[in-house]
Amino acid sequence: MSTAPAAPPIPVPSARSRPAARRLAESALTVPGLAAFEQTVRDTREHVLTVAELVPLHQLHGWHYDEGTGFIAHESGRFFSVEGLQVETQSPLTTWGQPIVNQPETGILGLLVKEIDGILHFLMQLKAEPGNRNGLQLSPTVQATWSNYTGVHGGLPVPYLEFFQDPARRRVIADARQSEQGSRFLRKRNRNMIVETEEPVEARNGFVWLTLGQIHRLLATEDLVNMCTRSVLACLPLGDGASARNEGFGAALARSLARGGPELHPLVNVLSWITEARTRSETRTRTVSLDALTDWEFTGGRIRHRAGRHFDVIGVRVKAVSREVGQWWQPMIRAQSTQLAALLVTHVRGVLHVLMQLRAEPGLTDAAELAPTVQCTPDDCAQLPPVERPPFLDLVQNARTADIRFDTVLSDEGGRFYHTGSRHLVVETGWLPEPPDFRWLTLGQLEELTQHSHYVNIQARSVLACLRSLFHGGDR
């Protein structure tokens, strides 16, 4: 061996840098009063001047239907396009066509975290999005498409972006690209990042520092914590923060979060089950003209399903102050009715297990991802005969109040979805056998999988964030 400069020392955790998980757990257990914060939200909401009005798709300034491709696109070629997608699945063999949003770029959903008085606080943004029913919702510190943060539409710089771009300034707590809705977006992914800083950071106007406990409390408020925040929260490594000897839901939840704890299925078997399903469920898709979608029609200035199911593609004109650009037009997705993202949870030898479904969706990067126990639009299922209804739908919809642990309607992302949301439901049940595409997993296993891309879909991340918000340390 040649003599050369010495290697740097292997970093040893100091007393000061306690494990992120423990400090996150402490932040989750710290819940200062929220009255002042809620008053701020109400006050700000009254002054938010983001107004979205419906406009026929063919009158959207800057957008056009391209006769060549059959897509709706922006004249700049940027942002996104609405295209037709023809889908063919192998098992079971089915085919369908649908409109889909194609936005082939990776945005950033970034949460900035900092110790204040020894407790981790999260810098949250009060952000108005055109699709929000109530104007303002609670966003991550940075929620920016590639177009936003590279300034394509000539807007203002994105505040705090530098903490997520300069590796030298950040201590990374989590960082992976995660999928968006695979039945609405074609291979869209966002980089879900949580970064800690020790630099002094001032909360600018429209930003607030909250503890994890406060954010958890706020998740129970209808339409307040937005989908991007929920997505990133699900990637937080709470795992080792838990210590629990007690009985009961809280203790079983804490034990479920612990990595490497007792679990029904070893992780290698879970990974093999996913590999098997992905190999089997590969889906052929091709983009086609919107005109070629026989089940869909352009009528009344929007694209709708002929049977009135699924969703509409609509046009909106947005007026906003305190946004990058004061006025713009864009297509949006509007669901026909409230969707459902429901988790069944059960105790297995004192450890909470969650029933996850492996679900293929045409826009996913890798065939299939873990979804909530039930993910559907209940109104679309109401007419189906029992055998065709999604498994467990009736069970979660008819759950006794005493078995419901979480039940709140929360919005889809307001930049693309108009007045569209899902009921987020967590129901406790006794043991149920697993159908082939379902497995009982622990929260620790799901947390390990969210370290990586493309395992846990956005509906699952969203409702898992709600379940994890019930974490109270375990011994209470």
Place this chain on the structure above:
Amino acid sequence: MSTAPAAPPIPVPSARSRPAARRLAESALTVPGLAAFEQTVRDTREHVLTVAELVPLHQLHGWHYDEGTGFIAHESGRFFSVEGLQVETQSPLTTWGQPIVNQPETGILGLLVKEIDGILHFLMQLKAEPGNRNGLQLSPTVQATWSNYTGVHGGLPVPYLEFFQDPARRRVIADARQSEQGSRFLRKRNRNMIVETEEPVEARNGFVWLTLGQIHRLLATEDLVNMCTRSVLACLPLGDGASARNEGFGAALARSLARGGPELHPLVNVLSWITEARTRSETRTRTVSLDALTDWEFTGGRIRHRAGRHFDVIGVRVKAVSREVGQWWQPMIRAQSTQLAALLVTHVRGVLHVLMQLRAEPGLTDAAELAPTVQCTPDDCAQLPPVERPPFLDLVQNARTADIRFDTVLSDEGGRFYHTGSRHLVVETGWLPEPPDFRWLTLGQLEELTQHSHYVNIQARSVLACLRSLFHGGDR
């Protein structure tokens, strides 16, 4: 909570089912003599009747150049096609065109493992592939494309396939889809599986049971252990089998394999570095007619690079007995000269670290994967000025004999590559600072990443299998 059937017990490891890692380590330390095996290989090789003769591409029976697409395809529409690929990378901004093999199906590379006299043995196949320089090489138990194992070309059933298809009959040790060469294949992946069985299994003609120690020893033989075997070996969870207190290379290697041991970069930082590079290095590709590739020409019955670099696409006629089909024609890839897959390794506080490169390739499913320290065709680099030569190429090529830990030429997969191989080289060095796209990682970290898809490329898996073959338990 409703009363319902009780949950099954959480499995507890019994004395009988010791952890796979420990039993794999025992198998690695068991090395019965190989004289009889090597005689069998020599004998069998003489009787192998697989002969591949070069045939001009336009005389390949069953294959044609499709005027519409500009691809070379099989008349059945099955197997694979040779297409043109136009590539545009963002940073640095470059564009090029090249032929690429499109085979959009997931094959199985399966290793069957079984305890014989208390030691894990691997069922290996002596398999003749048309591209092998020496006829016969050592394959996994099952090495089958989707076309093979679903019987598209009307061949014989694939032996032992059932152990990899029926979940109830297998105990999975590893199972993930992994990429093939991203500069030769368009998003091709194989399912790398290692499965243990307790059923009685007879080694059929052409199959042999070997310990991991024997396979490791055979890796040092030129062109014997084939690429598919090396790929799967790299996914074996050796991790916890290591116990080492000594000094020296073997002990540092054993400590490097241990999961959660001391490491220069915490895994979350490694994942963030990968996410950053993937977000930055997204590549635009589109398939084009082979005729549209300006740097390539069809001449002498093959497709070649005009400057004689990279590879040729050639045609071969194959005659074989003891294969699914007795005779067939197919296009193959032939490299212009021997490639190089080299790892630099160093000791960091007594733990071996490997210098891995994050490398974008146009055919990869997810933009960039971890590659060996040096992955190139040295002859293609010989004329380049020093500043354009791959980092560390000169260092590994000029290494002193005393610093070389492994050095063997091993073949690329003989079903698609004709007389094509890479020098597999492991060189020990002192500390070297990391360029931006390089990181010193432990073998434990790399092993954890190979549990998942799309992190470690096939050249890296291949040479990591060689490095891991030097595992001797650590205390010798």
